[in-house]
Amino acid sequence: MSEGLSLSPEPATGAAPAAAEAASKPGRASLLQAFWELLHDLAVAVLFCFFLVSFVGQAFRVQGTSMLPLLEDGERIIVNKFLYRFHPIERGDVVVFWYPRDPAVSFIKRVVGLPGDQVELKRGVLFVNGNEVKERYVPSQFRDDRSYDPVRVKKGFYYVLGDHRDSSNDSRAWGEVPEKYIYGRAEARFWPPFKPGVIR
Secondary structure, three states: HHHHHHHOHHHHHHHHHHHHHHHHHHHHHHHHHHHHHHHHHHHHHHHHHHHHHHHEEEEEOOOOOOOOOOOOOOEEEEOOHHHHHOOOOOOEEEEEEEEEEEEEEEEEEEEEEEOOOEEEEEEEEEEEEEEEOOOOOOOOHOOOOOOOEEOOOOOOOOEEHHHHHHHHOOOHOOOEEEEHHHHEEEEEEOOOOOEEEEEE
């Protein structure tokens, strides 16, 4: 009788670890599943952000004063990178592009000449195809009174100028911008918060 009592606890002690192990397996499995779901969600979020930045829109920090008074140094803007996949670049657009002399650097300027246009500056006044352009976005204190010979814009290129003509490094100095270098149009200012607005 005593032998039977001494042996009876063994099955019970053997069953307890087995039950604990069985109980712990679902816990580990659910933890692993939650980890993979988190990883999946993060990957989707990263890919979505990459898609947005690459093809739709991107924040851009203005550096310099070449687009005064429209844009000031340090302001943040949204660049529409999707538009020009379906819509042609137009005269007057404020565009962001890779600087032709150093494609690692981005510039922001206004398009004043389209492919085939003849662009000329006479004592600071812009003429396109022989017609004077009324540039209300260029205040008198920002004008450059110098003259530049007529330029016929090549096919696939655009003539760009900064609104602050007296301090802008633009097509007057280094020529037209290839269309393939223009990657977006400036749409809106979002910083500083007290000065938001559409860019035109």
